[in-house]
Amino acid sequence: MTSLLDIKNLRAGIGGKEILKGLDLTIGAGEVHAIMGPNGTGKSTLSYVLAGREGYEVTSGDILYKGKNLLDLEPNERACDGIFLAFQYPVEIPGVAGTTFLKAALNAVRKHRGEDELDAMQFLKHVRGKAKELGVGDEMLKRAVNVGFSGGEKKRNEVLQMAVLEPSLAILDETDSGLDIDALKVVADGVNAMRSPDRSMLIITHYQRLLGYIEPDHVHVLANGRIVASGGKELAQELEASGYAQYTNADAA
Amino acid sequence: MASKSTRLTAFADHLDGVAATLPRQDLGWLQELRAAARDRYAAAGLPTPRLESWKFTNLNRLPRVGFTAAALAEAPAVDSVPVGAAIAAEGAVVVLVNGRFRADLSNLADLPKGATVLGIADALETQDGLLETHLDRIAGESDASLAALNTAQLADGVYLHLAEGVTLERPLHVISIGAARGEPVAFHPRLLLIAEPGSHGCILESHVGAGDGAYFTNTVVEASVGEGAVLQHYKLQNDHPAAWHTATTGVELAARAVYDSFVLQIGGHMARNEIIARILGSHAECHLNGTYLLRGKQHADNTTLIDHAAPESTSREVYKGVVDDQARGVFQGKILVRRNAQKTDGHQVNKTLLLSRGAEIDSKPELEIYADDVKCGHGATAGELDEDALFYLQARGIDPETARGLLIEAFIGETIDEILRPTMRNALRDIVAGWLTDGRHDGATGNTGVGT
Numbered sequence: 001m002t003s004l005l006d007i008k009n010l011r012a013g014i015g016g017k018e019i020l021k022g023l024d025l026t027i028g029a030g031e032v033h034a035i036m037g038p039n040g041t042g043k044s045t046l047s048y049v050l051a052g053r054e055g056y057e058v059t060s061g062d063i064l065y066k067g068k069n070l071l072d073l074e075p076n077e078r079a080c081d082g083i084f085l086a087f088q089y090p091v092e093i094p095g096v097a098g099t100t101f102l103k104a105a106l107n108a109v110r111k112h113r114g115e116d117e118l119d120a121m122q123f124l125k126h127v128r129g130k131a132k133e134l135g136v137g138d139e140m141l142k143r144a145v146n147v148g149f150s151g152g153e154k155k156r157n158e159v160l161q162m163a164v165l166e167p168s169l170a171i172l173d174e175t176d177s178g179l180d181i182d183a184l185k186v187v188a189d190g191v192n193a194m195r196s197p198d199r200s201m202l203i204i205t206h207y208q209r210l211l212g213y214i215e216p217d218h219v220h221v222l223a224n225g226r227i228v229a230s231g232g233k234e235l236a237q238e239l240e241a242s243g244y245a246q247y248t249n250a251d252a253a
Numbered sequence: 254m255a256s257k258s259t260r261l262t263a264f265a266d267h268l269d270g271v272a273a274t275l276p277r278q279d280l281g282w283l284q285e286l287r288a289a290a291r292d293r294y295a296a297a298g299l300p301t302p303r304l305e306s307w308k309f310t311n312l313n314r315l316p317r318v319g320f321t322a323a324a325l326a327e328a329p330a331v332d333s334v335p336v337g338a339a340i341a342a343e344g345a346v347v348v349l350v351n352g353r354f355r356a357d358l359s360n361l362a363d364l365p366k367g368a369t370v371l372g373i374a375d376a377l378e379t380q381d382g383l384l385e386t387h388l389d390r391i392a393g394e395s396d397a398s399l400a401a402l403n404t405a406q407l408a409d410g411v412y413l414h415l416a417e418g419v420t421l422e423r424p425l426h427v428i429s430i431g432a433a434r435g436e437p438v439a440f441h442p443r444l445l446l447i448a449e450p451g452s453h454g455c456i457l458e459s460h461v462g463a464g465d466g467a468y469f470t471n472t473v474v475e476a477s478v479g480e481g482a483v484l485q486h487y488k489l490q491n492d493h494p495a496a497w498h499t500a501t502t503g504v505e506l507a508a509r510a511v512y513d514s515f516v517l518q519i520g521g522h523m524a525r526n527e528i529i530a531r532i533l534g535s536h537a538e539c540h541l542n543g544t545y546l547l548r549g550k551q552h553a554d555n556t557t558l559i560d561h562a563a564p565e566s567t568s569r570e571v572y573k574g575v576v577d578d579q580a581r582g583v584f585q586g587k588i589l590v591r592r593n594a595q596k597t598d599g600h601q602v603n604k605t606l607l608l609s610r611g612a613e614i615d616s617k618p619e620l621e622i623y624a625d626d627v628k629c630g631h632g633a634t635a636g637e638l639d640e641d642a643l644f645y646l647q648a649r650g651i652d653p654e655t656a657r658g659l660l661i662e663a664f665i666g667e668t669i670d671e672i673l674r675p676t677m678r679n680a681l682r683d684i685v686a687g688w689l690t691d692g693r694h695d696g697a698t699g700n701t702g703v704g705t
Contacts, residue, residue: 093645
């Protein structure tokens, strides 16, 4: 079968500084991939390049998504086409109610898919069930987006958005950072509930911890801007025991 | 720059021309008022940028437009209120066309007993005692030459009187229509609002254009809010794109009075709204809030003075604006706390979003405090839309225009939420949303200026 995402020899950076230096990665439909690596090796850069953040320049290479050139699409077009980035640091947006935001997002995505837009009542009905599973109450839904949320609330809110928007490719950027064990479990359960043959995931993480809850099909090590090792879920456990030094040193040598 | 003589003689011919047309020339006190104002105006002339309070707004080009006094120009054929331009509200409506009360377009049914609404010219016939007491008392500052220009030819406008304890449930909506056909006209509406002790009222002002030419509207509003009275006062300046709009509003607050003001400026070529609120009694509350939404080459100035002349009163001021293209906003906010005004609680905020590199805001907060036991603060910021927030919204599928609109509405929403009257919040939010939509249409036809 064809892959959902195909990244070939990607070189990209920000402010003239190259961070990704020839990255290759292929993700098939329904697969869960984890990218691990030390800080500063380009994990977040990869997530921003995939989501289309302004300021990140791709100097060479290709990204094919659903067979199309992803780099031709604006961030909102990518999102409508099923790419979802769960932010490491979800942005606070004062004055914009969570429901207003999520309704605008869902209707943008539905419109793109050729589905009818939902009115306020239909929307609330659609969201409430999913919100409840993630421990997101009506009060939290109505508050301004992420404003005054705890770390755990922000991450639960990210997973709720993912559940509502039903992406084809979910990128989870350090979703475990700042979570205690209970919050981690809620978030992981939410993500696991969304695993499906139609949905691929790319989990970006520094630690093996999250992968104990969300079991990946494939694990890659990112060091110095490239994938330097790939394997099954056991690779994550090896890294936990031995650390990243062997990869960073080998690459530097 | 206009010469000194131009500045001093501007509109002098108007004053000569209209003198014979003014109503109630038989009233000695009124003629004295007009003559004194004329002397003040003749001495000062139009304000110049050399005056501290006019540093950022320049009227030098105003006399060169070549305005005719509206009272001497051909009467415009206005037989309805321009649809959609005014605030959407229920209640009584008073329509002024080029400053003249139009009974045929107004609707003053359903006013409660004790609420009197008249055109100023009519009020001069029947209420001249109260008018003599109040007219020009509040806005008649010696250095306010635009107010003097208005008073010197005082002819018509709106008179509202709320007797002691009377409640006006629904707002009174003053719609001031500027209508010029080819020839630019100047007019000077006058509003006198008297809320006697314990009364409650809400007055709306919508300033809109009906014709196809430039006009100069120079309004003076005087409001007296008596002991324990509540006056809500919400204004929309949505004048014709070629219009010049100046307004001087003087307010007096007695003890325990509440004055809740909001000014939304979206129209006109050049606009200045000046509010002078004097707090003369304790435990009064004065709220001056507003928003300016500017694009193209618009210029809008909001200048306020809150004068705490009595102890233990509160003032709150939130002005937020959005400036695009090569437009320019001005905010000057002064809080004066006099020596005896102990325990004053005053706070002022001005924030502006600049949407393009050519946009400008001049913000001048000013605290002048002579009492030693007060709580006063101010803050002013200017910035661009939050790029992180824009990306976050787009990363959820929301297109850039909608994302910008959501952030702008949220930004402005913080000041609209200050309005005491909930129905008015919704009405003004709709106007903000309409402004954003207009901008998109402009964008589609290529009229919008540079982005970043």
